[in-house]
Amino acid sequence: MSIHGQAGAKYLEFEIERCERRLKRIRENPDATKPKSNIMLYELERDLRLEQLEAVKKGKPLGEIGFTLLTRALGLVPWDAAMVADRTYGENAREYFDALRGEGMAEYLCDRTIVFIPMILRGDFPKPSFIGLPNTECIPLYLSTALIARLLDIPVFFVDRHFANFSKCQDEEQLQYVVGQLEELIKYAESKVPGCKYSEDKLAELQYYNRMALKHQQKLWQLRKRTPCPIPGREAFRLFRLPDMYPNPAKAVEYIRLYVEELYERADKGIGAVEQERLRLLWSVSAPFYTDPFGWLEKRGVAVPAVEMSIFNGWFSGREAIWGDEWHGTKLSPLEEEARQIDTMWGRLGKPWVQSHIDTSRELNLDGIVYFLQWGCATTLSLGRMVAETAERELGIPTLFLQGRMLDKGAYDESEFYTKLQEFVDICLDRKQNRERANKS
Amino acid sequence: MAPEVPLGAEERIGNALPRRTKNMEQVQAMEDRLRALVEANQPANRAKWATEWKKQGKKVVGTLCSYVPREIIYAAGMLPWRISGTWRETTPLAGIYRPEITCRYCSHALESILAGELDFLDGAVCTQRDDDFKRLWDVLHYIKKPPFSHIMYLPHVNTRTTLGMWTKSIEELKKVVEEFVGTEITDESLRRAIDACNRTRTLLRKVYDLRKRDVPPLTGAEFLGITTAATVMPCEEFNKELESLIPYLEKRRVTLALVRPRLLVSSDYLDNPAYIKLVEETGCLVAMDDLDTGSRCFWDGIDIATDGVVDALAKCYLNRPACPCMVNWDQQVKQIIEWVGEFRIDGVLELRQLYSHPRDFRFPFLRNKLAEAGIPYISLDREYHLANIGMLRTRIGAFLEMIQGEA
Numbered sequence: 123m124s125i126h127g128q129a130g131a132k133y134l135e136f137e138i139e140r141c142e143r144r145l146k147r148i149r150e151n152p153d154a155t156k157p158k159s160n161i162m163l164y165e166l167e168r169d170l171r172l173e174q175l176e177a178v179k180k181g182k183p184l185g186e187i188g189f190t191l192l193t194r195a196l197g198l199v200p201w202d203a204a205m206v207a208d209r210t211y212g213e214n215a216r217e218y219f220d221a222l223r224g225e226g227m228a229e230y231l232c233d234r235t236i237v238f239i240p241m242i243l244r245g246d247f248p249k250p251s252f253i254g255l256p257n258t259e260c261i262p263l264y265l266s267t268a269l270i271a272r273l274l275d276i277p278v279f280f281v282d283r284h285f286a287n288f289s290k291c292q293d294e295e296q297l298q299y300v301v302g303q304l305e306e307l308i309k310y311a312e313s314k315v316p317g318c319k320y321s322e323d324k325l326a327e328l329q330y331y332n333r334m335a336l337k338h339q340q341k342l343w344q345l346r347k348r349t350p351c352p353i354p355g356r357e358a359f360r361l362f363r364l365p366d367m368y369p370n371p372a373k374a375v376e377y378i379r380l381y382v383e384e385l386y387e388r389a390d391k392g393i394g395a396v397e398q399e400r401l402r403l404l405w406s407v408s409a410p411f412y413t414d415p416f417g418w419l420e421k422r423g424v425a426v427p428a429v430e431m432s433i434f435n436g437w438f439s440g441r442e443a444i445w446g447d448e449w450h451g452t453k454l455s456p457l458e459e460e461a462r463q464i465d466t467m468w469g470r471l472g473k474p475w476v477q478s479h480i481d482t483s484r485e486l487n488l489d490g491i492v493y494f495l496q497w498g499c500a501t502t503l504s505l506g507r508m509v510a511e512t513a514e515r516e517l518g519i520p521t522l523f524l525q526g527r528m529l530d531k532g533a534y535d536e537s538e539f540y541t542k543l544q545e546f547v548d549i550c551l552d553r554k555q556n557r558e559r560a561n562k563s
Numbered sequence: 564m565a566p567e568v569p570l571g572a573e574e575r576i577g578n579a580l581p582r583r584t585k586n587m588e589q590v591q592a593m594e595d596r597l598r599a600l601v602e603a604n605q606p607a608n609r610a611k612w613a614t615e616w617k618k619q620g621k622k623v624v625g626t627l628c629s630y631v632p633r634e635i636i637y638a639a640g641m642l643p644w645r646i647s648g649t650w651r652e653t654t655p656l657a658g659i660y661r662p663e664i665t666c667r668y669c670s671h672a673l674e675s676i677l678a679g680e681l682d683f684l685d686g687a688v689c690t691q692r693d694d695d696f697k698r699l700w701d702v703l704h705y706i707k708k709p710p711f712s713h714i715m716y717l718p719h720v721n722t723r724t725t726l727g728m729w730t731k732s733i734e735e736l737k738k739v740v741e742e743f744v745g746t747e748i749t750d751e752s753l754r755r756a757i758d759a760c761n762r763t764r765t766l767l768r769k770v771y772d773l774r775k776r777d778v779p780p781l782t783g784a785e786f787l788g789i790t791t792a793a794t795v796m797p798c799e800e801f802n803k804e805l806e807s808l809i810p811y812l813e814k815r816r817v818t819l820a821l822v823r824p825r826l827l828v829s830s831d832y833l834d835n836p837a838y839i840k841l842v843e844e845t846g847c848l849v850a851m852d853d854l855d856t857g858s859r860c861f862w863d864g865i866d867i868a869t870d871g872v873v874d875a876l877a878k879c880y881l882n883r884p885a886c887p888c889m890v891n892w893d894q895q896v897k898q899i900i901e902w903v904g905e906f907r908i909d910g911v912l913e914l915r916q917l918y919s920h921p922r923d924f925r926f927p928f929l930r931n932k933l934a935e936a937g938i939p940y941i942s943l944d945r946e947y948h949l950a951n952i953g954m955l956r957t958r959i960g961a962f963l964e965m966i967q968g969e970a
Binding site (some may be wrong): 266495 | 662666693697701702705714719720722725727731892893915917918920924925927931
């Protein structure tokens with residue numbers, strides 16, 4: 123049975139009900155402070171869960187292959203276990219962590235990447251028919267998904283991407299290396315999953331929608347530069363879902379268009395996320411889901427225009443290539459484009475990650491960085507110091523380290539957490555005032 | 564005829580007690596040489612050969628991963644030297660860059676580097692076997708210590724496609740090393756290096772055959788001492804030493820504290836024989852290992868008869884018994900089960916180094932498969948440095964009782 127007293131597909135039904143409740147509330151009693159486009163967002167989420175539920179009931183194959191485009195291009199319904207695991211924060215995650223502990227798994231692993239293991243094993247979330255696993259996410263997510271595949275005998279195909287030594291760019295040989303593996307993956311999936319058939323047209327279509335959505339996000343990036351910033355920190359922290367995740371990607375693009383439009387309207391009226399913006403911070407890696415540091419900061423005049431997470435700010439700012447951008451002056455085929463885009467900051471060497479903090483902070487005129495030291499996140503834990511030193515040296519802004527877990531509040535001390543945040547806000551304000559004084563004189 | 568110690572003159576060597584024999588001086592000499600080899604990687608000794616190498620005007624390159632092909636470094640006239648981290652308890656210098664909750668080997672290695680203990684290194688090479696190693700390299704590159712560092716691409720899966728890119732990764736290492744030393748690594752020099760390293764592998768396999776005996780000539784701790792010696796000594800010198808010791812070892816008769824149960828210890832970055840000694844003192848014999856500092860690094864030789872030199876090198880490193888960072892878990896389990904049979908193992912003890920993710924995630928899979936195979940198994944956390952001795956003794960003791968109860 124699931125944490126909600128429900129099993130298997132009923133978890134999906136629960137999510138559908140939740141979305142319907144929210145939609146009803148929005149329609150009957152809209153909150154003027156929240157974007158009107160939220161209604162579309164909940165419809166999209168509901169429709170995704172409806173699609174998954176139908177797949178479970180009718181025996182249609184669910185799958186996960188890196189980003190969801192290839193999943194859909196192969197005729198599979200997306201299986202987003204890690205994102206679902208994000209919903210289990212606070213007390214709800216405890217049951218799963220206890221199950222893991224009982225199995226002897228290490229306590230210190232990244233909670234987000236292990237919670238879905240007992241979820242799947244207990245049937246609280248459906249089992250996929252196929253997994254395509256690139257090594258470009260963090261190792262814990264890679265290995266936890268591999269573990270699920272091994273324990274449940276799910277066909278799995280591993281895609282290995284070369285990192286360019288110290289550079290973020292792949293060269294042609296490395297690109298074709300991934301293309302070759304994707305071609306093998308397609309053949310393998312088609313041979314293993316009944317009804318699975320690759321459609322290049324579908325892939326190209328989804329890549330188009332992703333491009334459109336990211337173009338809107340790039341418009342939104344310009345808005346993030348404004349003071350006051352109209353984007354609430356909690357919105358900045360929301361994990362961005364590409365249109366390919368949804369059964370109606372065109373609607374997803376329309377949603378993001380409307381969302382950006384709304385925020386521009388607010389910004390043009392001078393409405394910020396914070397009443398009187400005194401400070402602007404970059405939040406990095408992740409944050410605890412069981413408390414709201416962004417709301418807390420906003421009450422104190424602190425805006426969080428952006429969160430540094432994976433490759434998103436790179437896309438949003440235009441620093442990273444998005445679907446459809448040229449590759450060294452040429453257009454890529456759909457599969458080559460996919461090979462290029464199977465890439466996140468987590469899988470690279472550290473310098474691009476550090477640099478992204480600097481570029482984002484500079485572009486958005488930020489006053490400090492809050493670097494969340496997520497337990498078990500080996501890909502970011504040991505880069506914090508480099509981020510802090512580089513930010514201090516190149517931008518003259520400080521960094522706060524906050525240690526914790528995203529979903530499990532077992533080790534969370536609210537008083538300590540917010541005391542540190544308050545002290546940091548005070549330091550940043552102080553430094554900002556000193557900078558302004560120095561600039562005047 | 565086996566050398567013997569004169570009556571009345573006995574020595575205890577670890578848990579091994581050579582029987583009293585007649586030819587004391589000869590035996591003593593061999594025992595001294597054996598002791599020197601077993602203790603080569605102890606903190607007081609491990610830099611000795613590297614320092615001598617440097618005195619000859621040659622370079623030393625630290626390796627941080629067993630997948631780094633030592634042959635390339637040798638062929639360039641440099642000494643590949645496996646970096647053991649500091650065995651001290653705390654890592655305050657490393658803590659500036661790496662929180663406590665990250666791979667302890669990486670943190671202890673960084674501590675050693677930052678403390679200046681490894682200033683003799685001209686460079687360091689690692690692979691991106693997991694996120695911790697990538698980030699360790701990022702820090703080394705950031706602080707520019709040692710002056711030269713290189714990280715190799717290592718695929719996590721072994722297929723024809725990935726083997727091709729792994730081969731290119733080795734070619735890239737070759738180029739980088741050539742640029743660093745300013746000389747070309749010829750096929751000839753690479754063949755010579757491969758021959759020397761292959762000889763090491765052959766000799767170690769021969770020594771490991773002795774572990775199949777009811778009463779091996781060495782304790783498990785001593786075997787680990789020998790395999791780690793191979794990673795800090797020049798190849799030819801190690802080969803010569805071991806070659807001369809093997810006839811002695813073949814005839815060496817010792818009285819070990821206990822020879823049953825026979826355990827296989829599985830771990831990563833375990834370079835301190837004190838851990839194996841602790842296990843054996845609890846009441847067993849460590850008759851075989853599944854270690855990157857032990858069997859996994861020498862089990863298969865490089866066959867340059869049919870392939871090009873670099874191709875052969877790539878194949879060997881990718882095809883040999885794999886570390887948990889590789890995802891061919893089925894084959895890894897199969898290899899462990901084969902060793903259990905070959906070395907007549909009564910139980911598998913896994914010592915998971917703290918905050919080392921690949922093994923953590925493989926654990927439920929390994930546990931299930933060993934249970935299916937009817938092989939007693941326990942997995943315990945360990946620090947990189949020797950710690951939590953009481954807890955380990957208690958848990959291992961209970962495991963041994965369980966095995967003996969089932970026997």
